[in-house]
Amino acid sequence: MKYKHSIKAFEKAQKVIPGGVDSPVRAFKSVGGTPLFIKKGDGAYLVDIDGNHYVDFVQSWGPLIFGHSDKTIEKAVIKAVKKGLSFGAPTEIETKLATLICSLFEAIDKIRFVSSGTEAVMSAIRLARGFTGKDDIIKFEGCYHGHSDSLLVQAGSGAVTFGTPSSPGVPADLTKHTLLAKYNDIKSVKECFKNSKNIACIIIEPIAGNMGFVPADAKFLEELRVLCDKHGALLIFDEVMSGFRAHLYGAQSVYATKPDLVTFGKVIGGGMPVGAFGGRAEIMDKLSPDGPVYQAGTLSGNPVAMAAGYASLKKLLAHEDLYRDLEQKAKHLVEGLRLAAQEEGISLQVNAIGSMFGFFFNNKPVHNFADALTSDTQKFAAFHQGMLQEGFYFACSQFETGFISSAMSEAMIEDTIVAASKVFKAIK
Numbered sequence: 001m002k003y004k005h006s007i008k009a010f011e012k013a014q015k016v017i018p019g020g021v022d023s024p025v026r027a028f029k030s031v032g033g034t035p036l037f038i039k040k041g042d043g044a045y046l047v048d049i050d051g052n053h054y055v056d057f058v059q060s061w062g063p064l065i066f067g068h069s070d071k072t073i074e075k076a077v078i079k080a081v082k083k084g085l086s087f088g089a090p091t092e093i094e095t096k097l098a099t100l101i102c103s104l105f106e107a108i109d110k111i112r113f114v115s116s117g118t119e120a121v122m123s124a125i126r127l128a129r130g131f132t133g134k135d136d137i138i139k140f141e142g143c144y145h146g147h148s149d150s151l152l153v154q155a156g157s158g159a160v161t162f163g164t165p166s167s168p169g170v171p172a173d174l175t176k177h178t179l180l181a182k183y184n185d186i187k188s189v190k191e192c193f194k195n196s197k198n199i200a201c202i203i204i205e206p207i208a209g210n211m212g213f214v215p216a217d218a219k220f221l222e223e224l225r226v227l228c229d230k231h232g233a234l235l236i237f238d239e240v241m242s243g244f245r246a247h248l249y250g251a252q253s254v255y256a257t258k259p260d261l262v263t264f265g266k267v268i269g270g271g272m273p274v275g276a277f278g279g280r281a282e283i284m285d286k287l288s289p290d291g292p293v294y295q296a297g298t299l300s301g302n303p304v305a306m307a308a309g310y311a312s313l314k315k316l317l318a319h320e321d322l323y324r325d326l327e328q329k330a331k332h333l334v335e336g337l338r339l340a341a342q343e344e345g346i347s348l349q350v351n352a353i354g355s356m357f358g359f360f361f362n363n364k365p366v367h368n369f370a371d372a373l374t375s376d377t378q379k380f381a382a383f384h385q386g387m388l389q390e391g392f393y394f395a396c397s398q399f400e401t402g403f404i405s406s407a408m409s410e411a412m413i414e415d416t417i418v419a420a421s422k423v424f425k426a427i428k
């Protein structure tokens, strides 16, 4: 593969955009090489400006469950665009999308739309604090909840990749209310409740995708529920990534535990910038203008973005067995990768739920962030480079999740495994 045009485009971008990118993980820092500049997406494929084609396992970091340029979503967006891009006034499509989501999630009576996952989580936390009248929050090492100040404490995703778990520019006064616990370790959570009587909420990715792919233990989530009830704290499931990805009905259908608030993003916008947070009416009614907790957005519930989200979710609802099919493919892929690696004496830890999958270059199972950090990131980087050369686009960090789209065929999965065998042989 030649990357001549991407290399030139990256040089140009770096002159006017910090690091040449608008979100740090895209810069390929942890795997080396030049980020690919994209010309277009086409179903399961990504096409870069040098004309190279790749099977895309990133899917814009999750949103594109039907692959690129899905015709149904495209049509809905174009129809909406023709009526105007934004009004800053209510439109019926917001109510339609809200009604649909409330009907799918037992824990959600009401929902409000925003423009990103970061905004959704930030707003949910403010609401939890406003509702409980408490200030402290518990988050887990390795979970990523967007880049708002009080959550940039040992955050996962890009922040981990760069080895700077918390960021300059975040006042210690803001993060002192954030207590860190260990994922899948209930003792560490009990410790937090012992240290503070002022805990408003626990926020967790119930199916974590930002320290690599690490699902929570069912018992652990249930114990969080019990602790929250005991101490009058709210349980927030951050399903910005797992929502409509792991399952149509979210983590609530994979686990028995019910959250008080849920946050969404990614798939809910079908590729457009949308986030949302929802929960019981009693909590949501505390939001302005009904209640005292302020939250707002000029472009929130944008009609074009809502049209994309509504078209996506309607299509998902019409193909409920899709998740079984995607999970079969995801499992086929990771099991194939694991066996291919094993043949070359490389240990891979693999996992998949619904259309989400992950693999760690690690000879021990990964249950939390500390485990994830023991993975061989150099080997991952070599794998990533090798797979790009073969025409397969994986997330450019060991600490990310992969996604299957409905545009991917069994044959593509087979081809991926064959290419991976070749790459494993070269990097062992």
Ligand SMILES: *Cc1c(COP(=O)(O)O)cnc(C)c1O
Pocket: 116, 117, 118, 119, 121, 144, 145, 146, 147, 205, 209, 210, 238, 239, 240, 241, 242, 265, 266, 275
């Ligand atoms: C991506 C993500 C976010 C942040 O969403 P943005 O749209 O990037 O702001 C928050 N939480 C989780 C679990 C995510 O995966």
